[in-house]
Amino acid sequence: MRTHYCGLVNEALIDQTVTLCGWVNTIRLQAHVAFVDLRDHEGVAQVVIERDNAAAFAIAGEIGNEYCLRVTGTLRRRLAANDKLKTGTVELLADTVEILNAAKDLPFALHENPNEDMRMTYRYLDLRRPEMQAMMRKRTRLVQTLRRYLDERGFQDIETPILTKATPEGARDYLVPSRVHPGQFYALPQSPQLFKQILMMAGFDRYYQIARCFRDEDLRADRQPEFTQLDMEFAFVEEKDVQGMVEELIRHVFREVQGVELDASFPRMTWAEAMRRFGSDKPDLRIALELVDVAEALKGVEFKVFAEPANDPAGRVAALRVPGAAALSRKDIDGLAEYVARYGAKGLAWIKVEDRARGREGVSSPVAKFLDDAALAAVLDATGAQSGDIVFVGAGRWKTVTDFMGALRLKVGKDRGLVEEGWKPLWVTDFPMFEYDEDEQRYVALHHPFTAPKIDDIADLKSHAATAVSRGYDMVLNGNEIGGGSIRIHRPEMQSAVFGLLGIGAEEAEAKFGFLLKALKFGAPPHGGIAFGIDRIAALMAGTESIRDVIAFPKTTSAQDLMTDAPSMVSDAQLKELHVRVAGGEAVG
Structure with missing residues (x-):
């Protein structure tokens, strides 16, 4: 339908016939001429429609903002250049103008900054805004750069299941009822944690995945119920091996995508020091x-x-x-x-x-x-x-x-x-292995229950659980945790001991994690990994405080999709087929 993108026409095309497609950014209709700024995802080009072209000028009188047009004409040099546009030295003199689709009166002007609910309800309009287009393109470059770097270094991109098993640790699971197994439920993964560990046991050595994850938790500007992370796992490694590899990865990504050089070596700080000096386990060193x-x-x-x-x-x-x-x-x-x-x-x-x-x-x-x-x-x-x-x-x-x-x-x-201006990355290490939950009267894992303790003796760990330190590590950038990982437990006896300290008895551990405990008995190698929040890194690069700005279709802070009106009620027939009924606001299987 088009020969060129609006934002890419230039002086090399002068006197050539060009066809552009896009949306009307602005229109200025005068007595003898109409000026249309036509916009696509590459930028804006000025279209000139002269009164002598009766058919095209008549159409110009019908056009409004955000009309979708196709325009063919001859590219020429502008008499008065516009240095605010990268196409500001040229303009398209229209021969034909076709309205591909009209637009109703807009709920908000795209040059405005509408409120959050309006943006979420009309997300397709919000995403047309140039600043949103730029942020989403930056996210695309981020993911492409990550993939290229890892592919070139022998990592295997392996998909793990979306329908999996509910676990008793971490945030609340999103549950999916099974139609063919009445009264039983899948859970959407909070992370691919156990599957990536099993891949190391299966001998794949270096794994990565751009993974979708789901957590049914209260939301903030940097949290969403579904989010994307770069998930990585390595076999036969210690902390320094993982940290060295991913530190270079992050330096490379910021160099390629952001055009900045991060520190040649990221400083390291224990959790205890970070809390003492900065009152945070993700200190902003700026x-x-x-x-x-x-x-x-x-x-x-x-x-x-x-x-x-x-x-x-x-x-x-x-x-x-x-x-x-x-x-x-x-x-x-x-x-x-x-x-x-x-x-x-x-x-x-x-x-x-x-x-x-x-x-x-x-x-x-x-x-x-x-x-x-x-x-x-x-x-x-x-x-x-x-x-x-x-x-x-x-x-x-x-x-x-x-x-x-x-x-x-x-x-x-x-x-x-x-x-301060700039970027201040660091590693925070040596997290407490456990913290005591006064409400539940038990220890809970500060990272997750598969993180290895620095104490390698089980009896010693049990005696010093309150002060035990884990082999966990977080990468922090400008006060944001962008990645978290650890060396994992690779011996079944230690994993069972940690489950016990967390109040997960042998019967529950077998029911929930029996497949992991079994896999650990067949020569599981020492292994570790890390996961980076794609949404959070993209938001930092884009200079926005909310990850919603770099997610195409995010949820609101109340976990709603205002555009599609989700979540929503489903029919009694669907519930019956799933062997679920809703009583008093609670689903009963």
Whole structure:
């Protein structure tokens, strides 16, 4: 239907007959001439329709925005070039204009930034916007680059099942009722984890897959119920082998797709150090602010808000110095206190340093009166506070303080323009093997139950479960976890022991994971891997905070597809065929 793309016509085609197809970006109808900016996925070209061409000019009078057109004519040089367009030195003088399809009045103008619900409802219009086209093309280049790199290095692209077995760990499964096995259900995979491990046991050595995954969990800007990940697994490897390979992969991808060079070697930081210094297991190293523990300085003060957690092994007192922020108003500080309350903070203490040389007389703070001179000086010394700075202090349970002070660090860093330009990748390693769930009164896996512990002795692991460290590792970029992986358990005895520590008894383990435990008994090699979030990496590259901008047809934050109106009710006949009935809002098999 066309000879060229709108965005690719150039001076080399002048005086040639050209046919373009696309959508009307804008139309300017004048007495003797009409100018149409015609748009396709490559860009925009100006079409000129002169009044002397009666048939074409008559059609121009019918055209509106987003009409779908086919135009044939002669390409010529523009009298006045438009340097904002890559086609701005040429224009198409129309001979024939054909309306391929008319467009109704639009629910929003494509040059606007409509609200989220409008964008999701009319996603086909939203995706026509040039900025959306650019983001989706960047995603395509990302996936193509990943595939090429891995194909050239001997990785095998192997598909794993979408209909699989429900497991008791991780997020909630999406369940699919079986028609031929009444009362039984498949689960959509949260990841290909067990299948890729079994592929290593089957001798495939290097596997990858651009995998679709499904998790029935609460959504955020960086979460979707269905998402895409680059899944990888390696046989006969240790941590350094996996990290070295994928680090080079990510450097290559950013070089090819983004045109930037990442660090020659990514820094490594243990989970404990990341939480201590930054209050996060995915620290944004572009923000230089750090948390400082000041419990030792406050153990002897009479102020119980500080003294009790300072003397409690499960407590924490952490300070954050913000350079040059002593000018923050009380309203600003109250706003920050309200913000950290979302993360569990019961209050936020602060000390404004107006003149460091004057000691107590040079500070302004509602809590300074509760601190003796030595304690106040120790806090200021520990944080390196100078005149003009403010020091925030958080106290309470270790995890709560770590979480809300980490959130405060990010907020004040962004609010005050303290985020450096560029890319700051790192590895976070040595995660706790388990964390204790007070509600369920049992340990849960911090990564997943197939991650190997650094303790190789089962009796020793059982004795030190509370402090055991895993062989897990995450790749973090600008405060986002873009990939997570681990060395896996490859001995059946260790896997059974870990299941036991997680409260998964032998009978349940056999019912849920019997196929894995059996496979581990037939010479399973040491193996490990990693999975990268394609959506998250694409969003970072595109400069957007929401992964919905780089997914063609995403769900809303309530897991709905507003365009197709999914999820939706199904007929009684379909439910009957699946041996499912809905009673009181609950499906009964």
